[in-house]
Amino acid sequence: VGDNDAGMxxxxxxxVLMYHMKDEIVxxxxxxxxxxxxxxxxxxxxxxxxxxxxxQVYVKHVNGEEWNSGYDQSAMLQKFRDELRDDGIAxxxxxxxxxxxxxxxxxxxxxxxxxxVAKP
Numbered sequence: 189v190g191d192n193d194a195g196m197x198x199x200x201x202x203x204v205l206m207y208h209m210k211d212e213i214v215x216x217x218x219x220x221x222x223x224x225x226x227x228x229x230x231x232x233x234x235x236x237x238x239x240x241x242x243x244q245v246y247v248k249h250v251n252g253e254e255w256n257s258g259y260d261q262s263a264m265l266q267k268f269r270d271e272l273r274d275d276g277i278a279x280x281x282x283x284x285x286x287x288x289x290x291x292x293x294x295x296x297x298x299x300x301x302x303x304x305v306a307k308p
Contacts, residue, residue, distance in 0.1 A: 192229060193228050193230075201220055203287035204288045204289075205286070208283065209282070209283050210282055243307070245285065246277065246279070246304070248271075248303045249302055251297075251299070251301075252297045265303055269281070280308055286304075
């Protein structure tokens with residue numbers, strides 16, 4: 189049974205996004221297309237429905253072999269931002285996103301992650 193007002197079990201979707209903002213990190217799950225505009229309301233006080241505005245992002249794929257600790261992720265993010273700047277692309281150091289596409293049963297070495305940096 190799902191923790192929502194309809195008791196609906198929600199299917200797992202991908203990607204799972206981690207929004208890294210100035211003072212906050214938020215985990216976001218995509219609503220399946222067939223539930224757009226009619227998803228059941230969550231009953232947990234820390235869970236909300238949110239429609240993300242349209243955005244364009246620069247994306248860097250990171251395979252599971254490279255994906256480790258928070259320190260490594262920070263270094264990968266900085267390297268990606270530097271690569272974008274080297275290509276003449278203006279980016280900010282504020283918000284970025286980590287997208288995960290694989291469930292917990294997938295071997296770490298086979299996982300697909302992406303770093304997203306929003307286009308200003």
